[in-house]
Amino acid sequence: MADYKPQQLDRKWQKHWRSTNAFEVEADPSRPKFYCLEMFAYPSGHAHVGHVRNYIIGDICARMKRMRGYNVLHPFGWDAFGLPAENAAIKTGTHPETSTLDNIAHMKGQLQRLGISYAWGREIATCLPEYYKFNQWIFLKMLERGLAYRRRSSVNWCPSCQTVLANEQVVEGACWRCGSPVVMRDLEQWFFRITAYAEELLKDLDTLAAWPEKVVVMQRNWIGRSEGARLTFPVAGASETSVRGAGAPGLDIAIFTTRIDTIYGATFVLLAPEHAMVDRFAAESPDPVAFRARVQQFRALDRGARLTGAIEKEGFDTGRKAVNPFTGKEVPIWVANFVLAEYGTGAIMAVPAHDQRDYEFARKYGLPIKIVVVPRSAASAIEAERGVGVPAKPDRGEGAPGVEISEATSDYGRLVDSAEYSGQEAPGVITRMIADAEKRGIGTGEVQWRLKDWGISRQRYWGTPIPVVYCDKDGVQGVPYDQLPVELPKIATFSGRGDSPLAQVPEFVNTQCPTCGGPARRETDTMDTFVDSSWYFLRFTDPGNSVLPFDPKAAAYWMPVDFYSGGVEHAILHLLYSRFFTRVLRDVGLVTWAEPFTRLLTQGMVLKNGDVMSKSKGNVVDPDDMLQKYGADALRLYVMFVAPPEKEVEWSDAGLEGSFRFLFRVWRIVDHWAAAVGGSSGPASGTFNDGERALRRKTHDTIRRATVDIEERMHLNTAVSSLMELVNQIYAFSETTPLGPPTRAVQPSARIERPETVVVMREAIDALVVMISPFAPHTAEELWEMLGHKGGLTRAAWPAFDAEVAKAEEVVVPVQVNGKVRARLTVPAGLSDDQLCERALADPAVQVHTAGKTIRKVLVAKGPLVSIVAG
RNA sequence: GCGGAAGUGGCGGAACGGCAGACGCGCUAGCCUCAGGAGCUAGUUGGAGCAAUCCAGUCGGGGUUCAAAUCCCCGCUUCCGCACCA
Secondary structure (H helix, E strand, O other): OOOOOHHHHHHHHHHHHHHOOOOOOOOOOOOOEEEEEEOOEOOOOOOOHHHHHHHHHHHHHHHHHHHOOOEEEOOOEEOOOOHHHHHHHHHHOOOHHHHHHHHHHHHHHHHHHOOOOOOHHHOEEOOOHHHHHHHHHHHHHHHHOOOEEEEEEEEEEEOOOOEEEOHHHEEOOEEOOOOOEOEEEEEEEEEEOHHHHHHHHHHHHHHOOEOOHHHHHHHHHHHOEEEEEEEEEEEOOOOHHHHHOOOOOOOEEEEEEOOHHHHHHOOEEEEOOOOHHHHHHHHHOOOHHHHHHHHHHHHHHHHHHHHHOOOOOOEEEEEEEEEOOOOOOEEEEEEEOOOOOOOOOOEEEEOOOOOHHHHHHHHHHOOOOOOOEEEOOOHHHHHHHHHOOOOOOHHHOOOOOOOOOOOOOOOOEEEOOOHHHOOOEOOHHHHHHHHHHHHHOOEEEEEEEOOOOEEOEEOOOOOOEOOEEEEOOOEEEEOOHHHOOOOOOOOOOOOOOEOOHHHHOHHHHEEEOOOOOOEEEEOOOEEOOHHHHOOHHHHOOOOOOOOOOOOHHHHHHHOOEOEEEEEHHHOOHHHHHHHHHHHHHHHHOOOOOOOOEOEEEEEOOEEEOOEEOOHHHOOOOOHHHHHHHHOHHHHHHHHHHOOOOOOOEEOOHHHHHHHHHHHHHHHHHHHHHHHHHOOOOOOOOOOOOHHHHHHHHHHHHHHHHHHHHHHHHOOHHHHHHHHHHHHHHHHHHHHOOOOOOOOOOOOOOOOOOOHHHHHHHHHHHHHHHHHHOOOOHHHHHHHHHHOOOOOOOOOOOOOOOOHHHHOOOEEEEEEEEOOEEEEEEEEEOOOOHHHHHHHHHHOHHHHHHHOOOOEEEEEEEOOOEEEEEEO
8 A cells, every 4th residue: 555644745746736836827707717815914923723724714715616617816915014023123123024024934834834725926915015005005095085184193102111002002001011001192193084985884784695794793883873963052151142053153062862852851961071162161160270180080091991891980060051952941061081072072962861871970960860751661650650749859850750760761762741742752753853953953963973084193113104295385295106105214223212113214204395396204104004904805916016006907807805714803994994995996996896805704713722822821733733743634624624614613633633544544445446446537337236326326415515515605514524424435335345445455366347336436536536635635636646637636627416326216204203203214216295105104113103093184394204293 | 781693412513494413533342453542343312121112302491383403482601792882
């Protein structure tokens, strides 16, 4: 027997694939395309089996589709900018470029040793000017279209290191390096106006039928559309005219609410500590110093406390009043720490009876609570109680009905104590109240989004320079296209001090104004690395283009990505930004559709000792160790067999060994039969005996199952198990032939008398080797060669399923009596329902259970299966 | 709190309303072997029985159906996401 030395096969076939450019492709409109993509990698240095699982999943898909006749694009690249490399540079002095390129080289080797079938000719790395030039190009397009803009925004600042910190550098409110408390600092920053696409991004989620429901829901929540009304609460006493809603500018408080139907219960107004009106009230207050001190307390406290969990709701009275535009009554204005400045208008009307947060706040400070909605279910009970006329408690103040409530009820229902709206019900009354507010000029219907514009400025070195210059005379200007890329200058030392590292490079900062030629300064911030990953899948369609991000024709052929797989941690940001970018590029005219990823798979993580693998936990399984022991194929097969791709799995050495044993089992049986079945060809025909027909049935049934499991259901684990079943049956069949089992040496006298046996065995073994090749490509290629096939496996034809052959001649039909299986009839296939019923009722085991009972019903269900109801 | 997913042998997991536990790991017995942590064969949900077979059984409780792991309702548990979004 030929030795099975998987490590040698790995080397042999990987070399072969490389030297023949086996996986490089060109667009070919005459052939159907398939774009298979795994999320590209951050080059951290070492891939562990958790990362690698994803690449294997994609590879099974890519290899299978190639054999199914598709022109398969399966590229890989590197998400190569980012903070870790810069952090390392600060610590060790190694330049990010050096460490990044080293890491890429190492990880690329790892993936090649796994035999992943990438078109390496299309490899990209986002840290190279050829790539990030087009980040800048897209930025300029956005700038032209008003989709990129500047505004002040706060960043984390470490006063001790004198530097800006990214969110991931802030650990529990403190600097990652020195542990000092982080403060907020306002800087001018660049934003992408993703909110301009909010409506479309939300609506089109409905078209993503082949995305996991979970991801769609997460995106929907993240976008967070809510319908409501923007209403004006004039500040009392500031201007007499404002009471009628024609208020002097700056003296109205705008609020957003989704519950205008509760407005008669709005007994106070709350402002976010950051609300513009707060500063004004402070200035006008009797004691501005004390006022500002309290505000400052909230502004400072907020951020740190929010990380650790729920903060106690606190606030204080501004001493000012606003007029509820519906009741016409004055209500107090408070500042509250839980009101968010960045959502809605930064101010709310508080309805303590119908909002739990407002309720807690009202209770704490003794503010009035007024019930204005009676939920349908509780209506009669509460009305009965109200009827007794329990006096209002002092802390509920004027207008509070005599109903004791212990929590807010936010259910919809019938309005009470709401002037002319009393007795009406949501949702109708909401529409009417908004219409009335619009008529009176005190408000308008409005849609609010939880999604905010995307701040892309990073005060970092290792990223794409933002292609903008500032001229004292001509203002903010995009760098002209013909001056791209704005290259990242080499920096020798990384101090980790200062706001933006690039600001410390005068040769970079000082430039000329593209308009007047006078002195100008460059933007020194770099882009968020999510920009890089928001369009890389398009770059793969035309990675060498130096004029455009990609040729629209290339994208038109290859896109959209047919199968995209990666970690669920990118369910929101990366995927949402990619959908946003694709729409922008559509509006720019480079592509013609909006959704970049047709089918999405979020693969589960690989755990070790019940925990996510990580260097710090010391539980990393290095694929290279496994390759050395068992070869790439056993690892690939195991990772696919252990569970469905979406599920997380616990790593098991024993399981890996089992997969190795299976491959060895395949190797032995193919080797055992290679001489007998190899070399010859032709369709399977002849007069087959029972055993031969059974094997053919199994072969074709396996073809059907494996094809569906891989291509449609992505149940790679069951695809493998069906192949295992086929192998088991091939072994069993082999035992019945003169050649015997592969464990026994073949007798010199052994000869296969029946040509049909050879034909059937060849059909089974050929199909097996082809179908196992996506999982175990090295072993399969070697066996394929051993069987005398020429031309390699990567583009061999996937076996064709023949329904006639797979059809069973005899079927086992279970018979249920009152829902329990009492007999199994072995009958020829194709009996009529009546014949089946007749035989079922005649069966002795059935008669035992129907004896003495009346047969009430007999039916034949698909399967087939006979169901008898007796009683 | 809101939203999502899931609960099946000792373990990983199968089963597009129709034979629960495919396939594998582990374990048990036998064969082969100088030996085996190799290979082969058989067994392996629990309980009763020499056995044929019978009873129970897919988190718990109801329901729909000739038929439910699967569909519906209530509850429990676990995991994940969002988390004061007005």
